[in-house]
Amino acid sequence: MTALLSLSGLTVDIPVAAGTLHALRGVTLDVREGEVFAIVGESGCGKSLTAAAILGLLPDSATLRAERMTWDSQDMTRMSRRQRMAMSGPQISAIFQDPLTALNPILSVGEQMTEGFLAHRLGSRSQARARAAELLEAVGVTPAERRMAQFPHELSGGLRQRVMIAMSLMCHPRLVVADEPTTALDVTTQVEILRLLQDRQKEAGLSLVLITHDLGVVAHIADRVAVMYAGEVVEQGSVAQVVGSPAHPYTRALLDCLPDLGQPERKLTPIPGVVPALTGDLTGCAFRNRCPHAHAACAGGIPWHRADTGQGYRCVLAPTSEEAA
């Protein structure tokens, strides 16, 4: 299958008071047509920044470099601001974390739903309203006509996130980037929203990049997953591979933090230590100061191992490295 979005060696530097923050350090990943691709990691690992880079929403002060950054085989790094703007909506759209703050408080749901559609000249005002109503119905925001006249503060958090989802689909995008779409919601609402996202994704046949810190969510709906740590991808593969037989010690550590209802006796193991600062020059494995298996070789350059199955990871450890090399 060909990659819809392909990132290779993506780095993002942000100037901060203490120097330069190497926020992304060579992120490499491919998102294929029609798949759900999850990016997981702890806070500050760079997953949201990866989303911002894909959406073209990096802060002005950030510098982006990439060996390759292509959308449907077109080089994104050479696109003008206008070309990127034309992509936002009809090609790539976004769902953000907090539906309470992601919608403009003074514009009605209808105005916010239709403005992108109209700005991209995809049809008339009545066509825009019809499309918005149809999508709102589909995500369960009913009655759509009345909801469109309402303002964000008149809707519950769950309803607002449904509006966000419907809004992201207005211009028939091929890729939706969802940055922690359920984190700010009640647990019961989370499941509904995830199911809804998955249904919409399947029905529209679009690709979904799902940014989350929740491996449970990943196991639930993703096809493939990339695990990020300290600004780089440390493991990547199908959900069955990464969750079923994790190769990187960090992935294993993350999985050990998850409670398992089947084994209530099992103790959860927190990961000791803290994420290293990304302002200095980082060499070797960024996880080595927290890794139970760390040894001398971890301070050197860490190659990317790729197994025949497609599962890849960045670690010098032995278990599968012979067959993977």
Next chain:
Amino acid sequence: MLSFARDRILLSVCVLLTATFVGFLLLQASGDLAASLAGENASADDIAQLRQQLGLDQPLLLRYWHWLIGALQGDLGTSYFTREPVTGLFAERLGATLTLAIAALVISVVVSLPLGVFAALKPNSWVDGLLSLLALSGQAVPSFWLGLIFISFFGVTLRWLPISGSDTAMHFVLPSVVLAVSAIPALARLVRSGMIEVLSQDYIRTARSKGLPRHRVLMRHALRNALLPVISLTAVQLGALLGGSVIVEAVFAIDGIGQLTFRSIQRGDFPVVQAMLVFVALSYTVLTLVADLMNAWIDPRLRSRK
């Protein structure tokens, strides 16, 4: 929206009644009006006669009641000095003050909106720094000094504009610019800080993610939200301008409400001062009401809040 407006209007009427009553009390408490009007050499009989003549011997509440009934019918009494009806004295001068205030306000808004937005787009850049410096100077320069400098440069040296009186529109150019210079800094700063805050909001990122043109994100999503406090401040500033800009009116020899009030306070012309008080209270109340209604029109959250 209608019930919101009704509640606000009722509240405004209460505020207005309270303001006039308290003002009435304070003016009465400022001393024996009859004695000071009669002069140093007046006998006790003269003062008593004057007191009776002016109706100052009646109980306070009754006097307020008479005054209120009169005021509601458009009769604000007669000046102790010129013997002219107070309403007439006001009407003659209102035009000049109103023209000056509105011109100054329009200039302030037209200048401070783009300045504030521009500074907010590049916070802490050299452009922003320059604007802050200009704003600070505008606030620091006293208006009588700026007025005199303007008169000497544009009026005397260049002979571009008239320097005194209020006969033509040209007469209002210099004084309204002087007034605007003192109003612009606060407005521009408020626009700047409001825009900086709004631009960092999540919904701005959402708007950008839709691929909307930059000016649309700025005007429709950012500026409309940043405008709410600006509208309130503008109303207060216009209120202050309507109250009469005594100094600027004096410098440019404009016979407006500010001058009238200044003279009346000096002479203890009670009916005129009381009328002035009503006028200022009424201006502020109406302007605040209009600002509240405009804000509610922009922000639906204000409408539904009880």
